[in-house]
Amino acid sequence: MTAALRLVAMLGAVALSVPAVAAEPPPNRQAELLALLHQDCGSCHGMTLRGGLGLPLTPERMDALSVESISETILSGRPGTAMPPWAPFMTADEARWLATQLQTGGNPP
Amino acid sequence: MKTLLLAVLAALSLSACVSVTATGDLGVVIERADGKVAVVNTTERTVLAEIDGLGDLSHASVVFSRDQRFAFVFGRDGGLTKVDLVTQRIAGRVLQSGNSIGGAISQDGRLVAVSNYEPGGVRVFDADSLEMVADIPTGSKVVGLVDAPGRRFVFSLFDAGEIWMADFSQGPSPRMTRYANVGKQPYDALITDDGRTYIAGLFGEDGFALLDLWHPERGVRRVLDGYGRGEQPLPVYKMPHLEWLTVSGGLAYLPAIGRHEVLVMDTATWRQVGAVPVLGQPVFIVAQPDKRRLWVNFAFPDNDKVQLIDVESRSVAATLTTGKGTLHLEFTPRGEEVWLSLRDEDAVSVWDVATLTPITRLNIAKPSGIFFTPRAYKTGM
Structure with missing residues (x-):
């Protein structure tokens, strides 16, 4: 990676990490993401996110992790486990917003 | 004499208001978000009753008593609920673990077993009283619990x-x-369906583990080993469910995992003889009762469609857009109609199997599993 590219990447990371709140998805997209969380993530983690074949995604567990780490797991999955990558279905900002939702309880249905 | 007359009168007045419920065309549909089940009639295509108070049914399955009167509902929160389809009331309920996945009823109908994630293990209950008969801790999440002939239960440790x-x-x-x-x-x-062979699907490798229950001393062997041929698996957004189905010619069909294929296996040799490409990750593969076509639904993001595999040509004969969140399907006992649960449309859609057209829709909130009472007579259902 060239120095210039690295700088761009760093700036990108800074730009992305700072406005985690500012980059909140519009309300209709938020509703879609929460439906995805409870229905489709819920296939393994349970509709109430208390766990199933996948681990529980309770606020107590999610609070112990950083938003960046959670959103990276959402986007890229966890190789070697059953957790698939969700990057085809959401942006990095949306994954970060979902991570904050998980830390606050994910707005149960 | 006077007493006898009163008794006769009482019997007469009772018989006048007794309504008889036959259970052969009943079923239950899980309403996964509300902790309810809908009791349905497949002849009338109606919801007869909604029964509340079954706890967390976000993942749930059902087995039936051998008289088809009771449905045993296994909920996500460890709840085991016995529902009386005749009185349409809860006949018994125990919260038997923290997190469970499914269950089975013994060949003689007297034992109900539940497989649990947390704490990992199997608990077995008296089907009449729901009192615990046995506790089998495993230290692992338990999946794939089935009943086998001879009062046996078989299960796998994830x-x-x-x-x-x-x-x-x-x-x-x-x-x-x-x-x-x-x-x-x-x-x-x-x-x-003959209760002889137990087959577990593996997520962590390409293959299935097979146990011949006529010869349990021979141990478990691997079948369909390496069906992915070492290719990078595709992501799996929902785990497939395994149900047995065979078709003419002794072929069996099983979902691949991480590949958008239905695998075809010869049941004489247990070797793969083909694969049918489909549009997504298969979840359920269900045969029409006449076994001419197989109906396949899919994991997210392809869960609005169902594909039909023609058994003669071993290829996809039709692709139906059935509705958003098509989670499960169940055929009427002799297969003229099929019921499909459409989670995201809050409806169960009934289709004509001959013409492949929808007949009617029932308003049922967030439906998932559909279970009709003829399952009472099937091993492993």
């Missing part, structure tokens, strides 16, 4: 990669047989 058999033929203390190293991460299993 974390440990083992298959266990619990034999209750000698009484309430089961005789246990354990098979270790059957493969990585068994995620579900099935038993063949």
Whole structure:
């Protein structure tokens, strides 16, 4: 990676990490993401996110992790486990917003 | 004399208001978000009653008593609820673990077993009283629990990669047989309709683990090994469910995992003889009762469609757009109609199997599993 590219990447990371709140998805997209969380993530983690074949995604567990780490797991999955990558279905900002939702309880249905 | 007359009158007035409920065309539909089940009639295509108070049914399955009167509902929160389809009331309920996945009823109908994630293990209950008969801790999440002939239950350990058999033929203390190293991460299993062969699907590798229950001493062997041929698996957004189905010519069909294929296996040799490409990750593969076509639904993001595989040509004969969140399907007992649960449309859609057209829709909130009472007579259902 060239120095210039690295700088761009760093700036990108800074730009992305700072406005985690500012980059909140519009309300209709938020509703879609929460439906995805409870229905489709819920296939393994349970509709109430208390766990199933996948681990529980309770606020107590999610609070112990950083938003960046959670959103990276959402986007890229966890190789070697059953957790698939969700990057085809959401942006990095949306994954970060979902991570904050998980830390606050994910707005149960 | 006067007393006798009163008794006769009472009997007469009773018989005048007795309504008879036949259970052969009943079923239950899980309303996964509300902790309810809908009791349905497949002849009338109606919802007869909604029964509330079953706890967390976000993942749930059902088995029936051998008289088809009671539905045993296994909920996500460890709840085991016995629903009386005749009185349409809860006849019994126990919260038997923290997190469960499914269950089975013994061949004689007297034992109900539940497989649990937390704490990992199997608990077995008296089907009449729901009192616990046996507790079998495994230290691992349990999947693929089925009933086998001879008062046996067979199940798989997701974390440990083992298959266990619990034999209750000698009484309430089961005789246990354990098979270790059957493969990585068994995620579900099935038993063949003759009750002879138990097959667990592996998530952690391309293959299935097979146990011949006529010869349990021969141990577990691998079948369909390496069906992915080493290719990078595609992501799986929902685990498939395994149910047994065979078609003419002794072929069986099973979902691949991480590949958008339905695998075809020769049941004489247990070897793969083909694969049918489909549009997504298969979840359920269900045969029409005439076994001419197989209906396949899919994991997210393809869960609005169903594909039909023609058995003669072993190829996709039709692709139906059935509705958003098509989670499950169940055929009427002799197969003229099929009911499909459409989670995201809050409806169950009934289709004509001959013409492949929708007939009617029932308003049922967030439906998932559909279970009709003829399952009472099927091993492994």
